[in-house]
Amino acid sequence: MAKNLGFLGASVAISSRMAFLPYGRQWIEKDDIDAVVAVLQSDFLTTGPAVASFEGALAAAATVPRAVAVSNGTAALHAALWAAGVGPGDEVVVPAISFVASANAALYVGASVVFADVDPRTGLIDPVSAGTVVGPKTKAIVPVDLTGMPAPLAEIGALAKGVGACVVEDAAHSLGATYQGRPVGADADLATLSFHPVKLITSGEGGAVLASSVRLADRAAQFRDHGIARGPAGFVEPSPGPWYYEQQELGFNLRLSAIQCALGESQLRKLPRFLERRRALAARYDRLLQELGSELLQPLGRPSYAAESAWHLYVAQIDFARAGKSRASVMAALRERGIGTQVHYIPIPAQPYYRALGHDPARFPGALAYYERALSLPMYASMEDLDVDRVVAALAEVLDLSA
Numbered sequence: 357m358a359k360n361l362g363f364l365g366a367s368v369a370i371s372s373r374m375a376f377l378p379y380g381r382q383w384i385e386k387d388d389i390d391a392v393v394a395v396l397q398s399d400f401l402t403t404g405p406a407v408a409s410f411e412g413a414l415a416a417a418a419t420v421p422r423a424v425a426v427s428n429g430t431a432a433l434h435a436a437l438w439a440a441g442v443g444p445g446d447e448v449v450v451p452a453i454s455f456v457a458s459a460n461a462a463l464y465v466g467a468s469v470v471f472a473d474v475d476p477r478t479g480l481i482d483p484v485s486a487g488t489v490v491g492p493k494t495k496a497i498v499p500v501d502l503t504g505m506p507a508p509l510a511e512i513g514a515l516a517k518g519v520g521a522c523v524v525e526d527a528a529h530s531l532g533a534t535y536q537g538r539p540v541g542a543d544a545d546l547a548t549l550s551f552h553p554v555k556l557i558t559s560g561e562g563g564a565v566l567a568s569s570v571r572l573a574d575r576a577a578q579f580r581d582h583g584i585a586r587g588p589a590g591f592v593e594p595s596p597g598p599w600y601y602e603q604q605e606l607g608f609n610l611r612l613s614a615i616q617c618a619l620g621e622s623q624l625r626k627l628p629r630f631l632e633r634r635r636a637l638a639a640r641y642d643r644l645l646q647e648l649g650s651e652l653l654q655p656l657g658r659p660s661y662a663a664e665s666a667w668h669l670y671v672a673q674i675d676f677a678r679a680g681k682s683r684a685s686v687m688a689a690l691r692e693r694g695i696g697t698q699v700h701y702i703p704i705p706a707q708p709y710y711r712a713l714g715h716d717p718a719r720f721p722g723a724l725a726y727y728e729r730a731l732s733l734p735m736y737a738s739m740e741d742l743d744v745d746r747v748v749a750a751l752a753e754v755l756d757l758s759a
């Protein structure tokens with residue numbers, strides 16, 4: 357079964373035999389595998405030079421003083437909030453649209469979560485809403501660079517400064533993005549990355565804290581290592597000898613193995629190429645959706661400030677109600693055509709766990725409006741231009757837009 361949809365001058369064959377397009381996936385090449393094998397044959401499978409090397413490369417890429425590699429992006433948020441001194445009695449402001457980890461990390465350190473609404477056009481934290489919930493108890497604000505687009509960091513930074521809070525930027529989607537010409541992380545006290553396989557680069561599982569100061573990086577590194585200080589400079593007691601180490605705080609084991617760091621550093625070298633590819637794919641989606649000219653199917657809105665997305669996700673805004681289709685049926689019809697989609701994200705205050713804590717999603721109309729229309733289309737660096745054409749043609753068909 358194959359049929360041609362001739363629109364926009366493009367002719368795209370849709371066949372159930374075509375390769376399945378997931379919404380996101382990793383791109384591992386031979387040099388990545390070689391880098392992992394080299395570490396497996398070395399003396400250190402964890403800690404050691406591959407870890408320091410990856411951290412140095414990350415810090416250089418983000419133009420921050422230090423990076424601390426940790427076991428995943430959630431651990432990075434946990435370590436960053438702890439390093440920022442957030443604890444019991446404090447409040448952490450988190451946008452209502454993100455992955456649950458952005459909020460959970462505040463609870464891990466004993467703080468409470470206060471949600472801010474998002475701009476329904478972009479899904480990014482709304483500084484006006486955030487302004488209504490910050491106060492003397494606010495110890496951190498966690499702007500999330502949803503889809504890879506930097507959050508309004510200047511406004512969030514000003515709000516944080518006004519109440520003496522830290523900015524911990526959740527940059528899980530945005531490594532390589534720029535905000536007013538600066539790389540992500542440069543406009544925050546701390547920023548966090550994830551190297552999960554669907555993210556921009558991968559180490560299998562993995563994450564990192566980008567720190568704006570050596571002091572914050574040292575704290576994050578100590579938290580990663582059980583709260584243990586290494587090296588006499590940081591000791592409270594006089595060191596009796598070279599075996600000595602000192603646990604000063606309650607930390608965790610959040611280490612990223614050297615094997616994973618080698619993969620991460622190999623991937624990081626390709627980030628410019630990956631980003632260029634993602635930007636080209638996003639531009640193609642934008643152009644095809646614009647040429648389709650339907651109000652029912654639009655690209656996500658762009659913020660008014662100068663920023664360049666890293667395009668972790670390509671989220672379309674679909675008016676399912678006016679199209680007369682449920683999101684579930686559209687996703688199923690796309691899946692039948694070999695196209696995977698996903699929804700990023702369900703508003704966190706709507707999760708049963710957060711409702712039970714007293715949060716109410718109805719108080720976040722921007723998040724609900726964004727969520728109602730969001731659908732993440734396939735977006736990954738190894739995708740072909742023709743794959744984008746195939747996705748848009750299938751969407752047009754499923755939504756009855758191509759007539």
Ligand SMILES: *Cc1c(COP(=O)(O)O)cnc(C)c1O
Binds near residue numbers: 428430454549550562
């Ligand atoms: C992926 C992700 C995380 C968590 O990263 P893990 O590596 O999966 O722990 C946190 N925040 C956002 C916005 C994410 O997308």
